[in-house]
Amino acid sequence: MMRPALLSLALLVAAAGCNRKPVNATPDGAVRELVERLRLVNGDPAAAKAAFELLSKRARTNLAERAQRYSAASGKTIAPEAMIVPSRFVVRFEPQRYSAQVSGNHALVEIVGLGPADRAHVGCVFEEEAWRVDLPLPPLPPVQVRPGNP
Known part of the structure; x- marks a missing residue:
């Protein structure tokens, strides 16, 4: 009698775990998760990769181009997610509430x-079947080539 009850409980728990929504199923969930993941970066490549995965294609492409340029200039290969610098993404205040339009x-x-000044607005885009955070990264200037170099 006890064995079927335990089996039923195990199946119920397993089914509940399968129904969990991904963190970026909603725009506010994606932003909340990005904030949490950015707090963990501090030079950890795995944490940087986890944060990078929540970014929009446009933001990932921008960071990839930056990494490519850095690699070409320095001779050292750097991954695009390594371009996420913790000091650049400082949380200005402790988030209390997220709401999406x-x-x-x-x-x-x-x-x-x-506080009354503790407000921020973050853009998101739905792509690749999930919400992605569309960080406003400045566009890269064109690559300048010195005269006489192809």
Whole structure:
């Protein structure tokens, strides 16, 4: 009698685990998870890769181009996720609430903290079957070639 009950409980727990939504099933979930993952980066390549995976294609492409240029200039190969510098992504305040306004494949997530000035807005885009954080990275300037170099 006890064995069928345990088996049923195990199946129920396994089924509940399978129904868990991915962290980026919603735009606010993607932003919340990115904030958490960025806190863990501090030079850890695995943490940087985990944060990189939550970024939009445009942001990942920008970081990949930066990594390629750095690699070409320095002679050292660097992964695109290594371009995520912890000091560049400092959390200005402790987030208390996340809310998203969705318009088609785009969303704007508002992050609210405790103080009246503790607000931030983060863009997201739905791509690759999930919400991705679309960090506003500055475009790269064209590569300058010295005269006489092909």
